[in-house]
Amino acid sequence: MKNRRRNRALHHPFTLIEIMIVVVIIGMLAALVGPRILGSLDKARVTTTQTQLSNLKGAVQSFYMDCSEYPNTLDDLLVKTSNAKWSGPYLDAKNLPKDGWDNDFVYTVPGADDQPFDIISYGADKAAGGEGYNADLSCWN
Secondary structure, three states, X not given: OHHHHHHXXXXXXXXXXXHHHHHHHHHHHHHHHHHHHHHHHHHHHHXXXXXXXXXXXXXXXXXXXXXOOOOOOHHHHOOOOOOXXXXXXXXXXXXXXXXXXXXXXXXXOOOOOOOOOEEEXXXXXXXXXXXXXXXXXXXXX
């Protein structure tokens, strides 16, 4: 009789209440940890974008030093232009980098605020303006 109870206790499945308690605990842990993980992901995207902006800015300045003019597009950093002084490519990549949100950078000549050029990422919202992670990032900031 004791063996039967012991065997039955060993093979007893979980009750619905026990399963629901485990699911609720997992849900509460996800609610606490999830925002921290997403916040870290956004910070990493901003850092990646700032690094890419710095690299692109340096490449544009190198292009200017060689060619005595700014590139018309960022593609000119990778593909030979009609300028005889071009000695690129000016980036160590086959394609132009994208920002942390996988968007193309916006390049303008002349740039804003009396800058000779500007390279901008529109941030997480992919639109001009914004605050926090939606704020625009420029190569001059």
